[in-house]
Amino acid sequence: MPWALLKYGFSRRYPARVDIPPPQALRPSYDVVIIGGGGHGLAAAYYLAREHGIRKVAVLERGYVGGGNTGRNTTVIRSNYISPEAVRFYKKGVEMYQGLAGELGYNLLYSRRGQLTLAHTEASLRTFRLRAEVNRHLGVRSRMVDLEEIRDLVPCLNLSRRVRWPVLGGLWHADGGLARHDAVPWGYARRAVELGVEVHQRTEVTGILRSGNRVTGVSTSRGELSCGHVLQAVSGMSSVVAAMAGLRLPIRSFPLQAMVTQPVKPFLNPLVSSASLHAYVSQTARGELVIGGGSDPYSLYSTRSTLELKESLIAGVLGLFPFLHELRLVRQWAGITDMTPDYSPIMGHTPLEGYWLDAGWGTWGFKAIPVAGQSIAQAIATGRVPELIRPFALDRFYSFNLSNEAGATAASH
Amino acid sequence: MSKAAATPLAADAPWRLPAPAGLCVRRDRPLRFRYEGRAYSGLEGDSIASALLANGVWMLSRSFKYHRPRGPLSMAGLEADTLVRVNGEANVQADMEALRDGMEIRAQNCGPFGLRWDPSALLGIFSRFLPVGFYYKAMYRPRLAWQYFWEPIVRAMTGLGRVRRDAPPAYYDKMYRFCDVAVIGAGAAGMAAALEAARGGCEVLLVEQEERPGGMLNYARDVPDGESGRRDELLREVAETPNIEFLSGTLCNAWFADNWLPLVQGRRLYKLRARELILATGVMEQPAVFRNNDLPGVILGSAAQRLLRLYGVRPGRRAVVLTAAADGYEVALDLLEAGVEVSAVVDMRPAPEGDCFQEVVRRGLGVFSGSCVLEAEAGRGGHLAAVRLAHIISGGSCEDSKVRLECDLLCMSVGRMPTYQLPLQAGARLSHAGDLEGFRISGLPERVRLAGAVRGFRSLEEVLADGRAVGAAAVAALAGNGGDGEAAQDFPSPEESGAASPVWPIFQHARGKEFVDRDEDLQIADILNACADGYAELELVKRYSTVGMGPSQGRHSALATARLVARATGSEPARVGVTTARPPVAAEKLGVLAGRCFEPERRTAMHHRHLEAGARMLAAGLWWRPAYYSPGEAAREQCIQEEVLAVRNGVGMIDVSTLGGLEVRGPDAAEFLNRIYTFAYKKQPVGRVRYVLMTNEAGVVTDDGVACRLAEDHFYVTATTGGVENVYRNMLWWNAQWRLRVDICNVTAAYAGVSLSGPRAREVLRSVCAADLRLEASDFPYLGVRCGRVAGLPARLLRIGFVGELGYEIHVPSTHGEALWDALLRGGVEFGVRPVGIEAQRVLRLEKGHVIIGQDTDAMSTPQELQMDWAVAGKKPFFVGGRSLELRARHQLSDRRLVAFEAGDDPDLGTLLRESSLLLRNGAIVGHVTSVAWSPALRKTIGLAYAPSDSKVGEVLHIKGQAPHGKSKDEKLILQARVVAAPFYDAGNQRQEV
Structure with a gap:
């Protein structure tokens, strides 16, 4: 029995700790207004307060905290990307996750299980090899594994040659892991609020106030407020909100679906993904299998789910684990992913002074919550964009200086 | 048996x-x-x-x-x-x-x-020590404690069943269905609606989850001249109506846009598109929440009735009934008549009334009004042994009445909830109803209707009438003269439906164990404490406490949760509502979703010839292609080397049927190609072939091939095996805007092709061609295209040279592919012709410095980076990607080039220097190898790599050795390679142009 729980057992009254504050009045002005109370927004708020002493910060959330993609993603935390700038960035993200529970005083259920990505084609093998090379050069634990090793890592995987897409090899990423997605925004919210940040749920931003080329405030469903800086962190709505600020983003939004099965006793430890079968699987601490795949093939802002994707995704999963045909699926859902042309995020300045962007997180935003929050907070606080996120500036799309991640992102998220 | x-x-x-x-x-x-x-x-x-x-x-x-x-x-x-x-x-x-x-x-x-x-x-x-969300509050210090100590413990504890690794394979299948009107639920309302719709001339599909139609009519209390008679009548009518099809044991497990419905029947999935949908899914009885309400022996009133009537099972010896409406008295009478002793009926209402109440009193049963069950007590084996009662003071609070009733069965009839999953998936909302149901459903989309109890109707007459009315409305809508679903539907008011005052069947106990969610073992305090911890939004309560996240997805916990959250936050249960309804309604087997495995694959017309020749096949997109031929089980590398040398010194034939083929015809065909591809085609003479290179709007190379001008207005264009579908789609997409006068047709599968290459290719071809096809260089030069007969087959002949030797690509209708292959093999015997796989082709093309799209290019590669500026026509007014390329060139926005390199004559280098090896400069990554091979012709290791754009011929590249894992001593090894001018082989192109 963990000691921290003793007080709950011995208190006569439940010793409630208010992690997320009840509704409160908006102040007329803040130093920084953060649009979006998901992981990214709350993390940025926390680091602004914690590392830069900027505490007059309001996080405005249209719904409830962590209710967007932070609460819908499949919680893969990894750094086995392909471009050096991305590997460096996500490597820092993975490192931050390792000590985060202690820092936030909140168990994020972070568990480094390792991620196995399967190749079913020669082209995948080639890409994996490049990822392994780049990763290792930059100190990320990735390597190619053959069928023997794959069998050792995931003994229940179907490695038969007599299937349409036999497994040819794999990329083993020992640093890959999982966390409880909801816990991340809650942990950040709790600490940020302790440091003086205000978190306002049910507060929708309806307009961006400007004076010349400088942002001066926002109007909300609960009135206008002024501020020195605005950070937009609204995955799934990035281009809509940016349009309020007069910005046009190179983003198209697609639904991404995921699903979960009934809980069963543990049988799968690493995360397993297959780009060719458009499926990835992990087993949560509760025992459910979380299953995800590729984005829907058309743009949409609806979080409806579809039968077709479920059918093809599950066919892919059964290709990897045929014995799971008796397992039962209990829920499917969707989030909206903001896809950039180079499958990489957009962080930093915008042409509108004082308006900062944390967008374009597509299917890969969860793992970057700590590192993106910290980096963008530093940028806002100091006015200087840290080296780590400079390759992800908005202006790269005007200078063709893209950061190509298409090959490392498909169906592994 | x-x-x-x-x-x-x-x-x-x-x-x-x-x-x-x-x-x-x-x-x-x-x-x-x-x-x-x-x-x-x-x-x-x-x-x-x-x-x-x-x-x-x-x-x-x-x-x-x-x-x-x-x-x-x-x-x-x-x-x-x-x-x-x-x-x-x-x-x-x-x-x-x-x-x-x-x-x-x-x-x-x-x-x-x-x-x-x-x-x-x-x-x-120890449940006091495991408060709601306890795992967020502890077990994370020190840093690795969770992963290595606590998580394994938690994981071993959680999970319900155990999946078996040796599950025998099973047969699942799928079937598409269509109907005018789908009726979900074959209870009274569903049957009435189906009959009415059928009478209106509609094809009706009546879907029932249970094996037997009838719904509540099968197990509810049979009143005089009542329900079983009506049931039999309805069943007979349904059976006799030819345009009603009845699917029993079938669960409509979701609603997807436009009435797209997955119906699960055992191991079969019907995918139904219904023009009109009627949901007659009834209600779900809800449990009361009190201490030990989860003991075996505590069941719903409807469960007792199901046991009695459906299965003839007596659920106990001595029963107590907890109720808040007439339902409980019906249950009590049913139990009495089945020989169960009924200790008492406990009625939450202060003043019970109604016929059944009178009947119960008349039979001498005790009724405790204004009371509730405060606690259930377990006896031997954990089964219910007694209940303690309490007086209700106001909703949810009560004082112990010291009454203790021994019983082994407690039936709860304290509330219902409309079966809301399908309507809510369809976009409906819940609204408040101050009665037993707690909720009403409103806001359905067009072509979805509710009928019967799910709308709050209670009496059989009302339910039947509603079913008929809704069935008629669906018919009218299909005939085009009905309003939308919702406007036509009036909901019964709570008084009409005969329900009582607001019910609050939730009683907190000082010692807890009042289960709100049985799946997840959540007690009242867990829900309230979640709110107290700040998780006061319903979705947050769910995520923090996991209420409703178990296998039953909140079917028995949603109402109580809504009530508790409403109370904790000073809101209304209907405003709190339920969490988002998502598919599926009930847990569904993965096998049902996957169905039978249909994985398409494509084989060329010569596929069997390859297998006969000992080919090792390789997946290329959906196609299978020969990687190399190893008839005598010879080693891979040896086979490839021999095939390479065969092409260089004699003649080889490669199956190129998988290459994309597109016909572009019409007066604007040349103009169209001019816009789609980077090169210039307007002045391309008839009978000539030109290279095509496709870029996207960002100027990134996406495909290549050749364009053969067969006539002024007719091009035959090839594309890569993996890229042709995209190329075709791209062409259609662009021309939808340009409206040029061209027809575009994807003829990939219509043509089989053989590439015949090597110094003796012409001799082989001559041996099988009619004399009128002139093959000499003067008549049929390099980059020419001719139509004629090869081995008597109508053919298109292209003189192109991907591998850098004298070569012909012969394209014939697919049906003749095998005949062509056989004829060339036969005719080539004396010239030593042999089949060659694509592995050898990759080496051959590398020796010529040709890129393979997808291998040597990535999602950023421009023609400039590939050193293929020659393929970009500078003077064209427009082509897709042209503006981007111009901008990139003007601002010098590219910092890398694909360069050719040589890395010495040690054949074993290949184990260290491989595709994807990194190029380093001062320890930083500056590029990587895209292709590398041992060249049998040059007796050197050669390759292509992305290198900094300032790399010059003769410069030394530093390539990081790529050791097989486990041999980390080679990790630090840096190999040296020298940039050379491409092509490696036959720089003057003498051999392919003879």
Whole structure:
């Protein structure tokens, strides 16, 4: 029995700790207004307060905290990307996750299980090899594994040659892991609020106030407020909100679906993904299998789910684990992913002074919550964009200086 | 079977009522089964749970968290407590799964000592130390404590069943269905609606989850001149109506846009598109929340009625009924008539009334009004032994009345909820109703209607009338003269539906264990404490406490949760509502979703010839292609080398049927190609071939091939094997805007092709061609295209040279592919022709410095980076990607080039220097190798790599050695390679242009 729980057992009254504050009045002005109370927004708020002493910060959330993609993603935390700038960035993200529970005083259920990505084609093998090379050069634990090793890592995987897409090899990423997605925004919210940040749920931003080329405030469903800086962190709505600020983003939004099965006793430890079968699987601490795949093939802002994707995704999963045909699926859902042309995020300045962007997180935003929050907070606080996120500036799309991640992102998220 | 039939039954199933009770069971068909190692018998028609209850066995599982003993609650598949293991299969719903002879049934989630004695049940004692979200509050220090210590413990504790790795394969299938009107639920309302729609001339599909139509008519109390008579009448009518098809045992498991409905029937998935949808899904009875409300023996009133009427099972000896409406009195009378002693009816209302109440009083039963059950007590084996009552002071608060009633059965009839899952998936909302149901459903989309009890109607007459009206409305809508669904539907007011004042069947106890969510073992305090911790939005309550996240997805917990959250936050239950309704309605097997595995694959016309020749096949997109030929089991590398040398020194033939083929015809065909591809085509002469290179709007190379001008207005364009579908789609997409006068047709599968290459190619070809096809260089030069007959087959001949030798590509209609292959092989015997695979082709093209799109290019590569500026026509007014390329060139926005390199004459270098090896400069990554091979012709290792754009011919590249893993000593090895001018082989192109 963990000691921290003793007080709950011995208190006569439940010793409630208010992690997320009840509704409160908006102040007329803040130093920084953060649009979006998901992981990214709350993390940025926390680091602004914690590392830069900027505490007059309001996080405005249209719904409830962590209710967007932070609460819908499949919680893969990894750094086995392909471009050096991305590997460096996500490597820092993975490192931050390792000590985060202690820092936030909140168990994020972070568990480094390792991620196995399967190749079913020669082209995948080639890409994996490049990822392994780049990763290792930059100190990320990735390597190619053959069928023997794959069998050792995931003994229940179907490695038969007599299937349409036999497994040819794999990329083993020992640093890959999982966390409880909801816990991340809650942990950040709790600490940020302790440091003086205000978190306002049910507060929708309806307009961006400007004076010349400088942002001066926002109007909300609960009135206008002024501020020195605005950070937009609204995955799934990035281009809509940016349009309020007069910005046009190179983003198209697609639904991404995921699903979960009934809980069963543990049988799968690493995360397993297959780009060719458009499926990835992990087993949560509760025992459910979380299953995800590729984005829907058309743009949409609806979080409806579809039968077709479920059918093809599950066919892919059964290709990897045929014995799971008796397992039962209990829920499917969707989030909206903001896809950039180079499958990489957009962080930093915008042409509108004082308006900062944390967008374009597509299917890969969860793992970057700590590192993106910290980096963008530093940028806002100091006015200087840290080296780590400079390759992800908005202006790269005007200078063709893209950061190509298409090959490392498909169906592994 | 015969042996079982000889066994007397009554002794085996002591709780079975005599006939005629038990609508579903066949008393002449006994079945034997084993549960937890002991033999029992049941009847055909029993569910697993009813058969066990008939034997007096109530405990079916241990609960998820505290490992409490659990039995059935609803007998309708609403809870996780009835999940058992059947013949090895985990998580089978015991109250829904039909009993079959010889079943081997095991309880789940119990420890090594079996169901009776589970040491993990001690956790219940420590539940105070496991507050809501406890795992967020602890177990994370020190840093790795969670991953290495706590998580393994938690993981071992959680999970219900165990998946078996040796699950035998099973057959699943799928079928598409269409109908005018789909009616979900074959109760009174559903049958009435189906009949009305059928009368209106519609094709009707009537879908019922249970094996038997009738719904509540099958188990509700039979009033005089009442329900069973009406039921039989409806059943007969439905059966006799030709345009109603009845699907029994079929669950409509989701609503997807435009009435796209997955219907699960056993291992079959029907995918139904319904023009009109009528949801007659009825209501779900909801449990009361009080201390120990989860004991085996505490069941819903409707569950008792199901046991009595459907299965002829007496659910107890001595019962107490907890109610808040007339329903409970009906249950009490039903129990009495089945020979169950009824201690008392406990009515939450201060002043009970109604016919059934009078009848109960007349029969001398005790009625405790204004009272509730405060606590249930467990007796031997964890089964219900008694209940303690309390006086209700106001909603939810009460004082102990010191009344204790001994009983082994408690039936709860305290509330219902409309079966909201399908309507809410379709976009409906819940609104408040101050009665037993708690919620009404409104805001349905067009072409979706509700009928009967799901809308709040209660009496049979009202339900039937509503079913008929809704059926008629669907007919009218299909005829085009109906309003939309919602406008036409009036909801009954609470008074009309005969319900009482607001009900609050939730009673907190100082010692807890009042379960709101049985799946997840969540008590009242857990929900309230979640709100107190700041998780006061319903979705946050759910995510923090996990309420409603278990296998039953909130079907029995949503109403109580809404009420508790409303109370904690000063809101209304209907404003709190339920969490987003998502598919599926009930847990569905992955096998049903996957269905049979249809994985398309494409084979060329010569496929069998390759196999006969010992080809090792390689997947290329959906196609299979010969990688290399190894008839005598020779080693891969050796075969490839021999094939390369065959092409260089003699002649080889490669199956190129998989290459994309596109016909572009029309007066604007040249103009169209000019815009789609980077090169210039307007002045391309008829009979000539030109290279094509495609870029996207960003100027990134996406495909290549050749364009053959067969006539002024006719091009035959090739594309890469993997890229042709995109190229074709791209062409159509662009021309939808340009509106040029061209027809574009993808003829990939219509043509088979053979590439015949090598110094002796012309001799082979001449041996099989008609004399009128002139093959000499003067008549048919390099980059020419001709139509003619090859081996008597109509063919297109292209003189191109991907591999850098004299070469012809011969394209014939696919049906002739094998004949062409055979003819060339036969004709080439004397010239030593041999089949060559694509591995050899890759080496050959590398020697010529040709790129392969997708291997040497990535999602950023421009023609400039590939050093292919020659393929970009500078003077064209427009082509896709042209503006981007111009900008990139003007601002010098590219910092890398694809360069050719040589890396010495050591053939073993290949194990270290491989595709994807990194180029380093001062320790930083500056590029990588895209292609590398040992060149048999040059006797060197050669390759292509992305290098900094300032790399010059002769410069030394530093390439990081790529050791097979485990040999880390080679990690630090830096190899040297020298940039050279491409091509490596035959720089003057003498050989291909002869």
